[in-house]
Amino acid sequence: MTDLEQIGSRLDALIAAPPVPADAAELLELGEKALEQWVLARGKEPTEDLREGFRLLALHRQGADKDPSFNACRETCRELVYHYNLLTQPSEDDKSEQHARMMGWVANHLFLFISGKMETEQLGVFCCASKPVRETVDANGNAQ
Amino acid sequence: MKTTDKKEKYKEVAYYPGCALEGSGHAYNRSTKALGEKLGLKLKEVENWNCCGAMEVKNIDPKLQTYLSSRVMSTAANKMKMDVVMAPCNGCYHNLKKAEYDLENDEESKEVVDRLSRKAGHETYQAGQVETIHALDWIKDTIGEEGLKERVKNSLDGVKIANYYGCMYTRPRHIFPEKDAGPGSESTSKPHFMDDLLEAAGAENVDFPLKTACCGGAHTLSDSDTSTRLVTNILQTAEAAGAEVIATECPTCHSGLEMHQIRAEKTLGIKTNVKIIYFTQLLGMAMGLKPKQVGLHENISDSFDFVKKKGLA
Numbered sequence: 001m002t003d004l005e006q007i008g009s010r011l012d013a014l015i016a017a018p019p020v021p022a023d024a025a026e027l028l029e030l031g032e033k034a035l036e037q038w039v040l041a042r043g044k045e046p047t048e049d050l051r052e053g054f055r056l057l058a059l060h061r062q063g064a065d066k067d068p069s070f071n072a073c074r075e076t077c078r079e080l081v082y083h084y085n086l087l088t089q090p091s092e093d094d095k096s097e098q099h100a101r102m103m104g105w106v107a108n109h110l111f112l113f114i115s116g117k118m119e120t121e122q123l124g125v126f127c128c129a130s131k132p133v134r135e136t137v138d139a140n141g142n143a144q
Numbered sequence: 145m146k147t148t149d150k151k152e153k154y155k156e157v158a159y160y161p162g163c164a165l166e167g168s169g170h171a172y173n174r175s176t177k178a179l180g181e182k183l184g185l186k187l188k189e190v191e192n193w194n195c196c197g198a199m200e201v202k203n204i205d206p207k208l209q210t211y212l213s214s215r216v217m218s219t220a221a222n223k224m225k226m227d228v229v230m231a232p233c234n235g236c237y238h239n240l241k242k243a244e245y246d247l248e249n250d251e252e253s254k255e256v257v258d259r260l261s262r263k264a265g266h267e268t269y270q271a272g273q274v275e276t277i278h279a280l281d282w283i284k285d286t287i288g289e290e291g292l293k294e295r296v297k298n299s300l301d302g303v304k305i306a307n308y309y310g311c312m313y314t315r316p317r318h319i320f321p322e323k324d325a326g327p328g329s330e331s332t333s334k335p336h337f338m339d340d341l342l343e344a345a346g347a348e349n350v351d352f353p354l355k356t357a358c359c360g361g362a363h364t365l366s367d368s369d370t371s372t373r374l375v376t377n378i379l380q381t382a383e384a385a386g387a388e389v390i391a392t393e394c395p396t397c398h399s400g401l402e403m404h405q406i407r408a409e410k411t412l413g414i415k416t417n418v419k420i421i422y423f424t425q426l427l428g429m430a431m432g433l434k435p436k437q438v439g440l441h442e443n444i445s446d447s448f449d450f451v452k453k454k455g456l457a
Contacts, residue, residue, distance in 0.1 A: 072311055072358040075333055079353040098351075105381040106353050112377055113358050116370035 004037050004115050011108050019104035021096045024087040027107045028056060031080050034114045035059035038070070041118060054081050073113045079106045150285040157228040157282065158220035158274070159187035162236035163195055169233065169395025171439030175424035176232050176279055178438055182431045183287050183295070190220050190229065196239040207256040213243035214257045217276070218269035232279035232424070234394035238312040238319070240276040245319040247271040278313065279424065280330075280337040280393055289344035297432030298456050299346035305426075306352035306387035306418070307338045308378065310397035314356055338393055338423050345430035350385040354378050361400050368404075372411060375404035379416040388450070391423045398422060402444040419447040429456040 007030050014023055032055055036046040039062055051057035060077045064070035083103035087096060165173035180187050193216050195201070197209025217240060220226045231237040246253040248271040261268040277285075287295070314320065314332040323330045330337050335356065339349045359378060360371035379401065382390050392398040401420045408414045421443065428438035435441070435448060435457045451457045 068316070071315065075356045076354070076358075078333060083353065101384055102351070102353050102381070105377065105384055109354055109357050109374070109377050109381070112370075112373050116360060116374065119370065 003033070004111075004118065007033050007037075007111055008115065011104070011111055015104045015108060019100040021087045021100045023100060024084050024103060027103050028054075028080060028084045031077065031107050031110050032056050032059055034111045035063055035077075038063045038114050038117065042067075052081075054084075056081060070117075073110055076106060076110045076113065080110060150281075151288075154185075154228055154230070154277065154282050154286045156186040156188065156226075157230040157277070158224055158226035159189045160193055160196075160216055160220070160229050160231045160236055160240070161189065162193075162231060162233040163198070164233050164235070164395035164399075168399045171442035172232060172395050172398065172422045172424060174437075174439035174442065175422055175428050178433055179283070179424045179428040179431065182428065182433060183283070183291075185282070185286055187230070188224060188226065190216055191223060193219065196231075196236045198235055198239070202239065207253055208260075209239060210243045210246045210253050211257045211260045213239045214247060214269040215261070215264070215266065216240065217243070217274050218261065218267055221269065221273035222267040227274055229274050229276045230279060230282045231276060232393070233396070234278075234310055234312040235396055237276060237278045241319045243269075244271055244276060278393070280341070283341055283427070284337050289340055292341060292344040292427070292430075296345055296430050298430055300342060300426060300430050300454075300456070301346040301348075303347045303426070303454050303456075304350055304386050304388045305342055305347045305391050306350050306382035306385055306389070307335075307342065307355060307391050307423075308352070308382075308397060308401070309335045309338065309355050310361070310392075310394045311356055311358055313394065338391055342391060342423060342426060345427055347426070350382075350387045352382060352385050352387065354381050359397060359400050359404075361396050368407065369411070371400060372404045372407050375401055376408040376412060376414050376416070379405055379408070379418055380414070382418050383416055387418055389419045389421050389426070389447075391421060391426055393423050399444070405445065419450050420445050421447055 011030060019027060035056065036059065039046045039059060044062065047058050047062045048055065049058040051061055056077055060074060080103065083099055083106060086099045087103065161173050177187060194212055196216065197212040201212060202209035217229060220229045229240060231240055247257060258268045314323065314335055317332045320332065323332050343349055357378060358374060360374040390401060392401065398420060405416055425438040425440060429435060429451060435451055440447060440451065448457065
């Protein structure tokens with residue numbers, strides 16, 4: 001079983017369970033591992049840096065370097081971090097079980113996007129942005 | 145006389161339906177026109193419009209796509225003397241915005257567009273001649289939430305909705321300078337215009353974390369399995385979020401969700417029951433239009449029983 005398949009199997013198991021708030025750290029880590037696979041496949045060493053306090057966001061930025069189509073999963077990464085924060089910061093709402101379930105689906109989407117992109121590199125290229133325009137923008141889509 | 149007040153400015157706009165709305169997305173075309181008429185808004189279809197360049201031309205020859213989109217804007221500005229083009233399709237909206245950006249920032253694009261325009265025998269579009277807006281901007285800025293509340297005939301009360309915007313409505317950020325521009329503007333990371341409009345009509349929006357997630361749309365035919373997996377995850381997430389309906393504002397997203405919902409049942413054995421309905425269809429029914437008037441019968445997924453149960457038919 002490849003590393004990516006292992007990530008997928010673990011996510012399937014967590015989603016079927018379903019995820020609970022205590023799974024937040026593991027779900028975030030599975031997202032990081034999926035991103036690592038993309039970075040490694042492009043011949044780079046996955047960064048240990050943090051961006052806005054999260055390695056996941058730094059890995060996404062690294063993955064999008066010179067490949068703006070990877071920004072098609074930028075918001076998914078940010079949603080993963082958002083749900084992690086919801087589950088790990090003190091809160092008085094009683095929605096933590098639901099937040100955990102949602103975090104599982106979001107992590108799964110990131111995994112599916114990356115595994116899809118490993119098979120079809122152009123996933124996200126055609127539809128989410130304009131290639132020639134994006135060649136002159138940075139990894140966050142900002143004009144340079 | 146040109147007006148800067150959006151409420152007045154958008155009441156009569158050049159309407160650019162684009163190819164999809166004449167084909168697989170016809171229900172969106174029908175419901176957009178019917179809703180506009182119901183709300184007292186005027187659409188003047190762009191005369192002899194052409195393809196925006198979609199994904200196919202853009203990928204092969206991006207400058208040609210810029211020209212094709214510019215021709216639509218040139219017709220609206222120079223022949224029809226309109227200053228706003230409304231494009232309900234995310235692909236068209238995105239491409240017109242991209243062309244506008246290119247023509248403002250890229251000399252080579254300007255040269256190519258000028259050369260092709262002269263060859264085709266029409267005036268060259270100049271950046272800034274028209275403003276391109278989406279159907280969401282059109283309703284939001286003319287009627288707004290308060291206006292919708294006043295006009296509701298059949299409240300969407302009790303309808304739980306996940307709003308799916310797709311990827312082309314917000315990316316890449318720099319071609320949408322009006323977004324992320326402070327209070328009242330649309331957000332590129334968490335878009336909310338569709339949420340706002342449907343909530344005003346009584347709907348209950350659920351917390352949906354995949355609003356702009358990739359559905360693998362462009363790969364729907366070339367790599368169907370990838371698209372099916374991505375779409376199925378979106379559908380399952382919507383259901384897990386408590387949604388009965390996914391509201392859409394793009395014909396490509398809409399068709400993709402509908403087709404892969406069926407395909408997922410066959411290929412993955414995963415059945416989802418969430419309904420997929422254009423926001424213009426939902427708003428139209430809320431304003432008192434009949435399901436057929438908003439083209440509900442033209443959707444692939446059957447939601448007649450659902451809308452009847454919710455008191456919308």
